[in-house]
Amino acid sequence: MKKSQLALIYGMAAVFLWSTVATAFKIALGFFSPLQLVFIAVITSSICLGLILAWQGKLTLLKQQFRARPWFYLQTGILNPFLYYLVLFKAYDLLPAQQALSLNYTWAVLLPLLAAPMLQQKLQLSDMLAAITGYFGVLVIATGGNLLSMDFENPFGILLALSSTLLWCLYWIINTKDKGDAIVSLLLSFLVSLPLITITLLTTESLPSLHWQALGAGVYVGLFEMGVTFVLWLMALRTTERAASITNLVFLTPLMSMVFIALILKEAITLATLVGMGLILSALLIQKVLKPKAPKMKVV
Secondary structure (H helix, E strand, C coil), X not given: XXXXXXXXXXXXXXXHHHHHHHHHHHHHCCCCCHHHHHHHXXXXXXXXXXXXXXXXXXXXXXXXXXXXXXHHHHHHHHHHHHHHHHHHHHHHXXXXXXXXXXXXXXXXXXXXXXXXXXXXCCCCHHHHHHHHHHHHHHXXXXXXXXXXXXXXXXXXXXXXXXXXXXXXXXXXXXXXXXXXXXXXXXXXXXXXXXHHHXXXXXXXXXXXXXXXXXXXXXXXXXXHHHHHHHHHHHHHHHHCCCHHHHHHHHHHHHHHHHXXXXXXXXXXXXXXXXXXXXXXXXXXXXXXXXXXXXXCCCCC
């Protein structure tokens, strides 16, 4: 099999799995609180990533990378998975899955706006056009299409969804300083965050139910949002001869996600969501077609 074909298989597998997680979030949140779901998912993902590193013979890198930069991994662990997923899951808990999904996709619009001052990068005209287009899409979704009334359907849920994009962007920007193995770095972030998540859970709530249906939902989120899918995507990028052919697949994820949301969750996909998501995807397309000089990022 050609490398390009193998990369496409890895990429499509990752896109397919990521397209199911919005639906999985809503199902899992029917059993768990957002914090309980973070707890179960992080444990699952940590075990998964640990097994992958053991198979690759890289477990010794955990100690090596952590000892070199402990405070760095404390920062990344607090941002992701602790704060990012806690805020994101709470947004999914409050909003229809289609809205939370769409709003979360604006992280790619926000990233160059934050990277410009934080990484001393020049802000491109395409970034500004993308921001105007993308956040107009947010307005359409947030108001349910009633732009003149400016009546927001769930202001707190919308604020949380947009806040999750800020946390994710900060995590990416901090990771530009990471020189270590990407999978090792991700696992270290998860391992560092786990005691914080556990202490917060024990002092504010109760341990999650271990009923098989609940546990299955939480494990699915941990495996296919945070663990296996990340590795598949990384393998796709490492295998491909043209990164653009793989990164273009990202545009399929929200569209496929909407199908799963409609078929499994039985949510009626509204016109406002479709228009808003169309504007957000158009914003991403503006960034891509006009080729701004984006900061060089690690795939983490």
